[in-house]
Amino acid sequence: MSILVDRGSRVVIQGMTGREGSFHTEQMRAFGTNVVAGVSPGKGGNDQNGVPVFDTVADAVEATDANVAGVFVPPAFAADAIMESAAAGVALTVCITEGIPVHDMVRARAFVDRTSGKLLGANCPGIVTPRQCKIGIIPNHINEPGPVGIVGRSGTLTYEVIQGLSQAGMGQTTSVGIGGDPVLGLGFTEVLQMFAADGDTRAVVMIGEIGGSDEERAAQWIESSGFDKPVIAFISGRTAPPGKRMGHAGAIISGGTGTAQSKIDALTAAGAAIADTIEDVVRLTAARLGAPAA
Amino acid sequence: MKLLEYQAKERFTSAGLAVPAGRLARTPDEAAAAAAELGRIAVKAQVPIGGRGKAGGIAVVDTPDDARREAQRILSMQIRGYPVRRVWCETALAIDSELYLGVTLDRDQRRMVIIFSAAGGMEIEQVAAETPDRIAKLWPDPFAGPQPFEIRRLAFDALSHAPEHRERAGKLASSLVNVTTRLYSLASSLDALTCEINPLALTPDGLLVAADGKLEIDENAEYRHRDVAEELAREDAGAEVTGEDPFEVEARKRGLTYVHLDGYVGCIGNGAGLTMNTLDLVKQHGGEPADFLDIGGGASAERVRNALEMVLLDPKVRGVFINVFGGITRGDEVARGVIAARDELNITKPLVVRMTGTREEEGRRLLHEAGIVPATSATEAADKIVQLTRDAA
Incomplete structure (x- = not known):
């Protein structure tokens, strides 16, 4: 057994097409993580190394049943990304981004608390269940x-x-x-x-x-x-x-x-x-x- | 980013909060001119720390001549290491009683908290220890902000334990709704980690006036407040001494996360927790860390070189302990980076490097051949660097 993530985790990566996002998405896939979708506003409809990219997390969840999100977006947009995945019904959002303003995090945390979802981070290295699933770095x-x-x-x-x-x-x-x-x-x-x-x-x-x-x-x-x-x-x-x-x-x-x-x-x-x-x-x-x- | 009192008060004024009329003075003559214009004034040292009153950094004067003399005295002071470069001269308030109002981060609640106290003019921690009943707190919804009924409850909570305010509690609570709403809104719009009025002066005619102001803005939100950052940079420009640790100023220019300490063992690590542990190990082995320098996740040769150069600027440093978790960075790359930096910078002081990562054996061999001390564990490395530096004074 394990906590929070396992081989049943279906992962969506927010910011997957960015430099950090694309590098670590490939690392996660090499680990065996089931990355089912990426989100990059304006790049929906494309795919990256076989992973479909969507404009919104809601679209990604609807199409792929993603239940865990990894956030690799820059600090100015990260709190919004956290709220987006929580609003889309994702059970766990893992935010790697460092440098998010405190007031943004206070709002994001309050927002997540009103959903049934959980938040890990921000400014965290992520989570690993060995041989099953890794989200993060x-x-x-x-x-x-x-x-x-x-x-x-x-x-x-x-x-x-x-x-x-x-x-x-x-x-x-x-x-x-x-x-x-x-x-x-x-x-x-x-x-x-x-x-x-x-x-x-x-x-x-x-x-x-x-x-x-x-x-x-x-x-x-x-x-x-x-x-x-x-x-x-x-x-x-x-x-x-x-x-x-x-x-x-x-x-x-x-x-x-x-x-x-x-x-x-x-x-x-x-x-x-x-x-x-x-x-x-x-x-x-x-x-x-x-x-x-x- | 910490603002000085006068800079905080400028923001208070824009937010519609009452502050005493004031003028900034950089010279005794400017202070005299302020007194000529405003009458009885308080001449207040502008330094980014508390306790200046006790240190003699505030004087109340009645005449321009007294203002000149007191400003002369205060402008030549150093308050806890901070030289006074300007004084804020403001109308001396007639104060009936002192209250406290502040907005700050409450980590435990993961919320901003509004703190109101019926006792002001001293550190809020001291009030909390001595008369905790006089303090009340409110954790507003971060999307809606504090509502008037919540603020009234906050006010009545604290005032109910202050008999001297009982008769005017209703009127005070109503004034506090206005002041608190504005202060919270200012704190939110400025991304303040702390936004504090202490004391919040109640004047004999029943007005609430910000007699002092403290404002610290979240550095992570600097990109939203370029104007503040530029103002602070401009104010500090041209000053020979900022009162800040010169090594830390230099590190910031180099884009390094660095804290200067008193010891003699230079410490470099990657990651905050690992670097803190590096310092702890040095201390545990009988050495004294000279700094905390976190080079961040990766460990590129350029970052290592920059970090080594920074640490060695401090002449007290007798040797450097580099502690790197390689992760996806290769051990031989880290080793080559350290060797190149040592050669380029002509470093003759002892270096001990402990690292893990792929190809770490090769990394250790390279270091050893180059005359740098490799270590397999952080404990072993701490022991070695302390031995190499302890007596090398």
Whole structure:
């Protein structure tokens, strides 16, 4: 099993004819993702490498029954693209775009919340269920199927964890990048809830960072819900000074909140194992799974 | 993008909010002229941080001569590292009481929040800690904006815990509908992350006046507010010292995501989380990171060269740790990029490179042959760079 995406996912890519969109669409198809449509306003009726292109997401959904969308459009148009796919009835919209204005994201998130659809991102690397479906930009070759659920705010650090676990023989049910922006779709808690309900996920690795209090809220949920799968948490930014944005728009300690220590304390209190390095993540995950350490 | 008080107040005025009459002065004489025109004035340092009052950056004066003298004093100040280059001279207000009104991002609610407080003039965090009852919050629908009934409820919530306002609460709530609607609309139209009036002064004749203003605009929305960006750039042009970290100014010119720190180990990584972890590892191994530099997803030779050159501008840097997750970038390409940059820039300080990716063994061999220290794990790399730089002061 897996969460959110699997081999039944029928994917529409918004911005498929753009530079990033076309490159990553081919990567996703090489992975085995069932990309059924692309959307590019004004280019409807064409096809790109055998994938039909539509003017609107609604047209794409009607013609192909697409149920997951990947957004690769520039920041100025991305919030609109998110709302378009949610309005078209797509169950999950994955937005890769970095640099979307916060006010746009606040509106897009409120809009998606009024539909039955979910949003992942923005400013996220996407989602992978190994051997089944990948939406986004996570490198293809690092993913292996197995019992670990991964959820992270960072891109490359999440790749490191995936690769480290895969190389140690611990594959993944699903790896989810929730994104580095201050206003996001799915957060840690929502993804943990899905991993809780997924029978094949036996341990979860959380990759958090400074800024906001999403990790703290997830820790509260772990405690209050009695979530019984092992959680291994990796938090970056202990050395980050207050008031500075550390690369991600959302990675900032402001008014004393959002420090790495506050997240580590909350997660420790919730029973999570805290990892300082990728090697620690691998070692602690192996120990918690009862698998031989690599 | 942070605006100064006077720049925020210009926007407040255009939005129909009341502000005291004021003039900008860059010299003591200009401040004296403002006092001659306006009478009793407050001379206020224009710096992009709070706490200037406590630092002596505000003076109330009655005469042009006093204005000249105080402006002279304030214009020679540095407030927490920011030199004062101009003062805002505005009519000194008769204030009956101080309130607070602000619009800011609430990350937890994934909404903008309007915060009203019956206690103003101090940091809102301090009010929240000391008299939380006096604060009320409203999370408006982002499409509809705040409705008058919601704003009245917000006002009554906070005012009900402020006995001194009980008799005029109805009148205040009605004035606040007007002020809040305008402030929220301004915040939305400017893509403000923070749009704050603190204090919001209640004058003896019952008017609400913005006695101070704070406005920070989302950099992701800069493309919609070129005029603001240009104004800020123009204001800073020609100034020898902007008060900003000069290394960070240089990095921005180079298009690099860089934060300057106090240590001696240069740190370069790709991706924000990975780069933050790189710094954490250096610290954990007993070193002190000199910077945070995220070269982004890929790791082209040109970006690596630009980043290395940037990091080494800081003379405190004794060596550099480059930590790259290759992904679809090939390890040998990353290695060649680092070697070319080292040769081109004549770098003699130690470099430790840790990378993963396809053909990473070949990459490590190339680095080793070129006299650069390769590492297979970030932990090993952190250990090596700290050893190489710790005693090389």
